[in-house]
Amino acid sequence: MKNKPLILFFPFNLLSHYLRCLQLAQELRNDFEIAFCYSETYEKWLVGYSTFHCEVLASEEVMACAEKFDFSWLNIGNIERVFLSQVSALQKLKPEMVIGDAAFTLKMAAEKCNVPYISVINGYMSKYYSHPRKLSKTHAAHKHLNNLPRGIADSITQFAERWAFKEVHRPFRVLRKTYHLKKLKTYPDELEGDHTLICDVPQLFPQKALPATYQYIGPLFYSTDAKEDEIIERLNPNKPTILVSFGSSGNWQKLHLLNDVVFHEFNIITAGDNGSVVVGNHVISKPFINNVSILPLSDLMICHGGNGTIYQALFCNVPILAITSHFEQEWNMHRIEQLDLGAFIDDVSSASELKSQVLRMIGQKPVIDFRKLIMNYTSDYRKEVLNKAMECIQNIKLNNAKI
Numbered sequence: 001m002k003n004k005p006l007i008l009f010f011p012f013n014l015l016s017h018y019l020r021c022l023q024l025a026q027e028l029r030n031d032f033e034i035a036f037c038y039s040e041t042y043e044k045w046l047v048g049y050s051t052f053h054c055e056v057l058a059s060e061e062v063m064a065c066a067e068k069f070d071f072s073w074l075n076i077g078n079i080e081r082v083f084l085s086q087v088s089a090l091q092k093l094k095p096e097m098v099i100g101d102a103a104f105t106l107k108m109a110a111e112k113c114n115v116p117y118i119s120v121i122n123g124y125m126s127k128y129y130s131h132p133r134k135l136s137k138t139h140a141a142h143k144h145l146n147n148l149p150r151g152i153a154d155s156i157t158q159f160a161e162r163w164a165f166k167e168v169h170r171p172f173r174v175l176r177k178t179y180h181l182k183k184l185k186t187y188p189d190e191l192e193g194d195h196t197l198i199c200d201v202p203q204l205f206p207q208k209a210l211p212a213t214y215q216y217i218g219p220l221f222y223s224t225d226a227k228e229d230e231i232i233e234r235l236n237p238n239k240p241t242i243l244v245s246f247g248s249s250g251n252w253q254k255l256h257l258l259n260d261v262v263f264h265e266f267n268i269i270t271a272g273d274n275g276s277v278v279v280g281n282h283v284i285s286k287p288f289i290n291n292v293s294i295l296p297l298s299d300l301m302i303c304h305g306g307n308g309t310i311y312q313a314l315f316c317n318v319p320i321l322a323i324t325s326h327f328e329q330e331w332n333m334h335r336i337e338q339l340d341l342g343a344f345i346d347d348v349s350s351a352s353e354l355k356s357q358v359l360r361m362i363g364q365k366p367v368i369d370f371r372k373l374i375m376n377y378t379s380d381y382r383k384e385v386l387n388k389a390m391e392c393i394q395n396i397k398l399n400n401a402k403i
Helices: 015-028 059-066 076-093 106-113 150-168 170-178 187-191 229-234 252-259 291-297 307-315 327-338 351-361 370-375 379-402
Strands: 006-011 033-037 050-052 097-101 117-121 195-198 214-216 241-245 267-271 283-286 300-303 320-322 342-344
Touching: 006 015, 006 076, 015 033, 015 097, 015 117, 015 307, 015 379, 076 106, 076 170, 097 106, 106 117, 106 170, 106 187, 150 170, 150 187, 195 379, 214 379, 229 283, 229 291, 241 252, 241 291, 252 351, 291 307, 300 307, 307 320, 307 327, 307 370, 320 327, 320 351, 327 342, 342 351
Parallel strands: 006 033, 006 097, 033 050, 097 117, 117 195, 195 214, 241 267, 241 300, 267 283, 300 320, 320 342
Antiparallel strands: none
């Protein structure tokens, strides 16, 4: 029996990125052998798949820096270490293709080894994204831009962003020259693959005219048939229900306000509150919850603004309040606010103020039926997109072979 061609997955070392790649792997496993970059933290999620060892960026350092809008982790030492380890893995395993999700050095490694590369990105990281990326609230200039008219502030931000992207990309350009790779100009160039999949819907993150090598694949969020009957049985049907889910990168400490007596009139469900910040007779807590099983019974979600989490809420037409931890979550929530689907609560400082925000959002009808939009991105659709991506890559390989 002929061996299946091998695809290697390189997710960034956070659960959200592993879960997205697992969704894609599920679509491909009938026709390909799949192997994942090993993660000790997320080993249990990789049962049923082969793994391989490779150097990775320290996700704790990256997330801590992201909270301060600090890109010092993208230095030559870190980048070269991971790049060379990826090159070694590709040379040893000889995959047919590699797929990366926030795998910042994989484009260089794939090019060095002449291996086709599919990149999975969020819509706001595409160089074709058609909306301004707001300056993070943690940046020193944020308060000054906030006092300017929106159009002027956006123009200044976009000008500064172009400079910042070139600066962030500087160590990549050094390594590209050192290892005789193609010249690229800016950081967004480094994020695209031979084929690039945008795991969003255009109604939330619209793009300018996309080339044939870019395609929307729809949101990739975790969902199973697992029922949360134990939780459902404990819900008081006479109380509104709030689901609190902060993924693997949220700040639970800011949610102590939910312990206040004013929230005893709600069912509070928490997913992943490992430090037991939110406690009380009105609280039901589990380390991990199938959110899509609980959200249809929920009146509101409080989250960190992560991509997968907001799409779970949108899929169930549930409004969102968010306490964000870094600029990418802020970009998600800026769009959620613009479409009247939710709001930031980063600056809320009292239980009464938080309750006011909760009551304002509960019962608010979405202006766009995202459930209907997301359901268009079926398993068959994703398979079709992946097949087109592979056809495109095969054509690239054939053309390169003729040169």
